[in-house]
Amino acid sequence: MLSRPLALLAALLLSVLVAPAPAQAAEGEASWAIRTASNTYGDARQNFSYTLNPGATVEDALVVHNDGTEPITLAVYAADGFTTTDGQLDLLRTDQESHGVGVWVTAGRSTVKIKPGREKQVPFALAVPDNATPGDHLGGIVTSLTSEANDAGIAVDRRLAMRIRVRVSGELAPQLTVEDPHVDYDGTANPLGTGEATVEYTIHNTGNAILAARQEVRVTGPFGWAGRDAPDLPDTPELLPGERWTVSVPVDGVPPLVRLSAQVRLVPLLNDAAGSTSTLDAVEETGHGWAVPWTLLLVVVLVGGGGTGLVVRDRRLRAAVRETASASA
Missing domain, CATH: 2.60.40.10 (Immunoglobulins)
Structure with missing residues (x-):
């Protein structure tokens, strides 16, 4: 089991690039790129985007290309999206539970093995539940490559994903x-x-x-x-x-x-x-x-306090004069 600092570091390394367009990951000899498949939904799409009724289903595909010099085996899965604290779109990790698009999408295969310079299509199906709420739902389909743990016990999970945006028909109420x-x-x-x-x-x-x-x-x-x-x-x-x-x-x-x-x-x-x-x-x-304006208030208080002291001393002096006059009379 990893120590707490190492486990924390491993979690920080579980990052994902959610591509709004064809994207590429590279580290040493392991390098791959993803894009949307060309089909009846369009060519060279920036991402997967659908407007669907509750209960509707679609079938589409992700294209994965091995840009490296060695065969690679990638895990494939879907996950819900969220906005990070720095304003970027991210996707939930495999140890986090999805409730939306990450559940609606089922990849045709859980892993894909690709030879150098070759590419494969990964089909997936998206089924909108009958009770899906109207409006926008966002997630993505992820390709993931996890390295073996090093001497410190840290394994790095590199992920490359394409976003999937679903607008479920019904009353749209932006607010x-x-x-x-x-x-x-x-x-x-x-x-x-x-x-x-x-x-x-x-x-x-x-x-x-x-x-x-x-x-x-x-x-x-x-x-x-x-x-x-x-x-x-x-x-x-x-x-x-x-x-x-x-x-x-x-x-x-x-x-x-x-x-x-x-x-x-x-x-x-x-x-x-x-x-x-x-x-x-x-x-x-x-x-x-x-x-x-604390400085200005302090000046006012000091000036006011000094003025009050002068008034008090003047009153005391006048009282002493009156007492002296009465004694001599």
Whole structure:
């Protein structure tokens, strides 16, 4: 059994390249490429994409080419997709359970052996369950080559995959929401200077379609004073239905106006089966945060405290004069 550090390292090495187009893997003499088969669904497709009714089935194929100088034997299987923390599409490992496309797809063979310079088709069938929910479902078909464990007991699993996107017929309800928007402020010792506001929020795909979004962020003081826009922000990665994506946006040049507001505006981007993108109605949400000019407040407190001391001493002096006048009378 691997030690915990070695097991962790082995898990980190279980990476997958999910190709949106024909792709190639290489390491030493073991090298292979994958692409979609040419058939009635099209030639030179970027990936596998279908619009199907619940209960429908399709048959298609993946082409695997051995670019190396030695025969290779690859494992073949399907898995559900997900978006990683760095915004890339990945597929579940074999020790993780799929519930969608990874279950709907059955490869015609579990392994494929290919001679150098040759290629083989790997047929697969996709069966959409009768009770499949309408909307987008994403997964992929994986080719995998696992090396033998080295002296440290670590085996590397190299995977190359092609994505499979299924849009199940029915009501398409794309929807993004902005959750927990708030502002943190890092000011300056100069009471009249500016600082950096950091706007944080979470984008939640609450609909049933895969969506990305254009982002706009603006920070203002009370009554909309001293508004500052975040620089051009990149579009978010595509989020699968149910997924969340946390965003942190720095905004420079913000004065400490005690109470800040952050307006977050998202324009959802929806891709259809043909690959064209359409924009949906914008989603807006506002968060708040404190930006207290502590140095300025300290000066006010000190000045106010000094003034109070002078008033107290003046009152005491006047009282002493009155007492002296009364005694001499």
